[in-house]
Amino acid sequence: MSRTQSIEAEQSILGRLLVDNAAFDRVGDLLTEADFTKPAHKLLYGTLARLINSGKGVDVVEVFEALKSRSIESEAGGLAYINELAQSAYVTGNVRRHAEIVREASILRDTLAKIEQAQEIAIGSGALAEKLDKVAALFSGMDAGNSSRKPKPMSDVMVRVIDSINEAAEGKKVGWRTGIYGIDSRLNGGLKPGKLYVLAARPAVGKTSLTIQIEKRIAQDGHPALMLSQEMEDEELGARSLSGHARVSFGNIQTGKLNDEEWTRIADGVDELAQIPFWIDDEPALSIHAINSKARYVKGLAVLAVDYIQLCEGDGDNRTQQVGSITRGLKKLAKQLGIAVIALSQLNREVDKRPGRRPQMSDLRDSGEIEQDADVIVFLWPLCDSEDEAELRHIGCEIAKNRQGKKGAMVLTLDGAKQLWAESARTIDSFGGNTKSRSSFE
The missing domain is CATH 1.10.860.10 (DNAb Helicase; Chain A)
Incomplete structure (x- = not known):
């Protein structure tokens, strides 16, 4: 035989x-x-x-x-x-x-x-x-x-549910923390394996910068993270990551105009970042097959970020079908590898015409299937209430869809000079609808 x-x-x-x-x-x-x-x-x-x-x-x-x-x-x-x-x-x-x-x-x-x-x-x-x-x-x-896969009897599922509850109670299984309390609390402890997270905003709001900070934090906790950037080169992403880590102005890093103290912080930051499991890839126009291959290359991968959906190459006769094939592929990859996938997405121009410029689901560009496939959707949009906030920007952040947690909005701050994000004590309502935009720190 x-x-x-x-x-x-x-x-x-x-x-x-x-x-x-x-x-x-x-x-x-x-x-x-x-x-x-x-x-x-x-x-x-x-x-x-x-x-x-x-x-x-x-x-x-x-x-x-x-x-x-x-x-x-x-x-x-x-x-x-x-x-x-x-x-x-x-x-x-x-x-x-x-x-x-x-x-x-x-x-x-x-x-x-x-x-x-x-x-x-x-x-x-x-x-x-x-x-x-x-x-x-x-x-x-x-x-x-x-x-x-074979169907599982409820008795087997319940054993795993109890194990998961016990692990959560003992603090052993709370997800991969983003480092931003308001996001982590709504996600019941952080990013979870097998889930697709969509982070959507108009260009130049800061979604790439926020994603870098989140992945760097996860890598610092010892969990391998991979950033697939189809728009920025790896050196620029590395410089932005270093800026926040070393607390040195991104502009100074770009020009090389650094004082002795900044050089010291840069040297220390380079040494520290070199030790964490954070991977970067800047190949453009990725297919879902290429994304699969790169994700499998990083052993023990916990979190994958794809920047951004609309730059990927998908299958289908039109852009709606193509984007849908990408999000389905990313969701499948998250479940197969047991990782969290952060997919960045553009919003269409209609959001700029709306008073307050607060995004809604219909603003997701190219495909309503993004909304269908995502487990969590997070919107970012600029908030500004005075002309003296050129450096410290206030960004609206709303978890608009959350299959296994709470929805809600909060205010984040972005220190554009150092590419640092934090949660603000202010509320969305305190800005009174004034959402005049600032310079770009994407």
């Missing part, structure tokens, strides 16, 4: 299903007709699955008539072969194990086929980065186990 096929196991499964329809409950979650090797077996399994799922009692005659109605009975081996399978069925055999053998062989065939495709890509034309992206996409999502 070849490791890439088992005709005997395929025949055993088909024969068993013909005489014991209930056996489908033990193989239906594991197999599809594509897992079978012989074309006749593919047709027979597909037909059996459809008939059994319809709730009918299925036997040799029923299957043959169903094939005959589609004029494919001869391609499935004819009545004689179907009857032979039923007559030789090993009713007391381990049909689940036979299904596992067929599934494993199918995965091996798929793997070998992908290896051949990868070789063709490797020796073909195109840039190296493009080839690596295509190869990564080939193998992304392959699973050596079952084709789908």
